[in-house]
Amino acid sequence: MSATGIYGGKRTGVRVVVAGDRGTGKSTLISAVATEAFDRNVPPVLPPTRLPADLYNDLVPLTVIDTSSSLENSSKRNEELKRADVVVLTYACDQPMTLSRLSTYWLPELRHLGVKVPVILVGCKLDLQDEQAPMSMEQVMSPIMQKFREIETCIECSAASNNQVPEVFYYAQKAVLHPTTPLFDQERQALQPRCISALRRIFTLCDHDMDGALNDSELNEFQVKCFNAPLQPAEIVGVKRVVHEKLPDGINDIGLTLSGFLFLHALFIEKGRLETTWAVLRKFGYDDDLKLADEFVPVPSKRAPDQSVELTTEAVEFLRGIFRLFDTDNDGALQPHQLEDLFATAPESPWSELPFEDAAEITSSGNLPLNAFLSEWALMTLIDPKKSMANLIYIGYTGAPASALHVTRRRSVDRKKQKTERNVFHCFVFGPKNAGKTALLNSFIGRPFSKSDTTTTGERFAVNVVNQVGGNKKTLVLREIPEDEVQTFLSKKTFLAACDVAVFVHDSSSEHSWKRSRELLVEVAKQGEESGYGVPCLLIAAKDDLDPYPMAVRDSLGISQELGIEAPVRVSMKLNTMNHVFNRIVSVAEHPHLSIPETETRKNRKKYLQVVNRSLMCVSVGAAAAFVGLAAYRVYSARRNTSG
Structure with missing residues (x-):
């Protein structure tokens, strides 16, 4: 700047x-x-x-x-x-x-x-x-x-x-x-897509009775809001006449239609009156990139590294309503064109690129079910709260930001209280190359196993709803951590602060895969201890359909016992024998004080605290005995003086 x-x-x-x-x-x-x-x-x-x-x-x-x-x-x-x-x-x-x-x-x-x-x-x-x-x-x-x-x-x-x-x-x-380029494509002689999206949203907000046209009253209210001056009846008639002459369907029996509204702004721009369109856009919060300016998208800014952001019940109910509104065929899933219509008032679909693209489950026909729709929102809110809040506003949310986003309690407090109130759990998936991390993520979002699955070269996310015992539902976000980038990530002190549970995947038929997975577990446990952001851990033995490496089975059980974490979960994505692995991941996250690896430092600290506690107990017992003795002596002395 x-x-x-x-x-x-x-x-x-x-x-x-x-x-x-x-x-x-x-x-x-x-x-x-x-x-x-x-x-x-x-x-x-x-x-x-x-x-x-x-x-x-x-x-x-x-x-x-x-x-x-x-x-x-x-x-x-x-x-x-x-x-x-x-x-x-x-x-x-x-x-x-x-x-x-x-x-x-x-x-x-x-x-x-x-x-x-x-x-x-x-x-x-x-x-x-x-x-x-x-x-x-x-x-x-x-x-x-x-x-x-x-x-x-x-x-x-x-x-x-x-x-x-x-x-x-x-x-x-x-x-x-009042730049031209964001508004108008000179080569096509047409409004830019983002400009159309912004004006479409403004039109929708001004169409209070939602009848698809701005009547005289709504048009006048729009004029006052943007330019602080009402339109005279003759001016309204003149505007309608100009639109109707050039674009007949720009006017209907009610008033100015969306196509007429867009036509008017294209006309302003062609005549060099860009300041008129920019005045409208800025009144509704848009910046030069035709996105909502920061001050129009307030999100919680003060939060600790081990706090996350989730959608509130009110925001989720709003999204359910929006989903039903655009699911015009009532089949419980949004077709690509329906999803496109839903985000037509946003600068672009927020899920058309990584990390959101292909992060949720879709049907065999390429449609997005309700759970997947809500899961994508949960993921966006977790990793980019401002983007989530902005898109909520783009698609019509008018409530206060505080009623849409909720900052969770610190994970360190959750561990002390031995429970968590979170509804969205962030799981980091570690493991060596070809261990089965990508296949695990694919399985989570309903993708069939394929031998052609390639190793992920960068970070990847997968998100879905996990149904727990008793009908309880939690959203689980799996974040695949590439092996080559582990050291870079762990060099950041607060890296593990965002993690609710870490899983370590290894190929159960490979000696190298098991040893490397064990090394990663030790490195993460050590970093968690040093940074103060220790996380619950779980081992996953993948490719259970292959002949196991015998030492890996014995060693993994020994390591689990030594570190005080659960025994490895054996899975086969190929055979689809998942051993309820995603429920078990959520269960570990729901008990944040358990399954944190017992490193030597942590063990020594616990021993020290036990010694201190025993010492304090002895001191307490001694002090109590002394107090009782003193009280008894005083009673005895009082009786003696009385009898004397």
């Missing part, structure tokens, strides 16, 4: 960097807008120039940075370009070579530097242009703008005659405050 930046959702300034070939009029242009006069004797490079906030209607000050075009000053110029909010590239109208240099040098150079901001092309010295051979600006600029989409506007000006000088910086400011 540039030095001007954004504070509290409102931009505090715009940083304009002016660059171009030597002699194209950069410094003269800046001097002319600052002094409203033409000066033939300006310095080669001006110091930073601040234009007043009231120069333009948006009341945002501009800081204009002049740059040198010399090679020896290129490093400083490049640094300024990287800090720009908008770049003004100049050429001289009387020097055609400087125009061609824009596309052969300056614009490619900006891309090379990674400068991704709007660009304004400015032809200076318009008064010196050869009148005998005038250039058609549209004809010249069209191919350049086709190739370099970052160009926002092209304009010609003259500092000598004060012709369109203020307009240069007006367009520069406008390109930052």
Whole structure:
């Protein structure tokens, strides 16, 4: 972000960097807008120039940075370009070579530097242009703008005659405050997908009676909310007439339809009135990326590393209702197009990429059942609460954030109280390559065993609902930890803080697999002890359909007893004999004080505490005996004095 930046959702300034070939009029242009006069004797490079906030209607000050075009000053110029909010590239109208240099040098150079901001092309010295051979600006600029989409506007000006000088910086400011690219695709001449999603959400929020159209009252309320001024009846009639003439289905018997609402905004943008659409978007909380700004998505920020975030009952019930609303065929699962419709008011489907993609169970026909739908939300809330809260708002949740998200109790407190109140458990799955970790995750979300299952190269998640004895339901999140990344993860002190239970998978037919899994268990137990985030652990002996490695069976039982954890769970994903492994994982997580490996340090600490407790008990008994003796002596003494 540039030095001007954004504070509290409102931009505090715009940083304009002016660059171009030597002699194209950069410094003269800046001097002319600052002094409203033409000066033939300006310095080669001006110091930073601040234009007043009231120069333009948006009341945002501009800081204009002049740059040198010399090679020896290129490093400083490049640094300024990287800090720009908008770049003004100049050429001289009387020097055609400087125009061609824009596309052969300056614009490619900006891309090379990674400068991704709007660009304004400015032809200076318009008064010196050869009148005998005038250039058609549209004809010249069209191919350049086709190739370099970052160009926002092209304009010609003259500092000598004060012709369109203020307009240069007006367009520069406008390109930052009201950018075109997020809203409109110039090549397709259509609204951008994210813009459509945002406007669709706004339309839905304003359609209070949910009849699919904005009636006169709703349209007027929308106008007041966004622009603090009501529409006169004649203006409403005029708006409807314009829409109906160009797009008949944009108006129906009730009022303005969604297609008409979108058409109006496309019309504003095509006519250069981007500030109108941006005013609407910002009123409803959108930032320049057409996502809800941070202040519109408040989430619990103060929480310890061993606390997590879950959806409340209220939020889950809201999601159940949304699911039923879009499950139009009432088959208990959302088809891909139904899920797409559900997230049509979000910037994009939040589950279309990792780690959410393919993380939940789907039916054989590719549909998403209710449990899987809620599981995806649970996963998103666990690993990215802000994204979860934002998407709840996108799809229509209007309650307070505090009523949607719940911060769980610390895991360290759960261990002391020997119980947990969590509904979502985060399980880390460790193990060497080819041990069966990926197959375990696939089995959890109903994927059939396949010999072609490849080893996961990065982190992967799988989430599902586990039905416990008595009808109790918990959501379990399995997080596969790649063997190659274990050391990197364990080097972070708080890595295990987010873990409710750790499982260690090994190929029961392989000596190497068992030994490596045992090493990982020891490493995790040690890190948990050192960091203070010890976690319950469980061994899983996979590939039980193969001939077992005899030593692994004996050693794993011995290790389990030595560390004070449960005996290994034997499973075969190939034969689908899972031995209730997921219920057992949840059961271990539900008893957070048990199954924490007994490391030597922990054993010594327990012995020390036992000695201290015995000592305190002896002291207590001794003190009690002394107290009883003293009391008896006092009674005896009192009787003796009385009898005397």
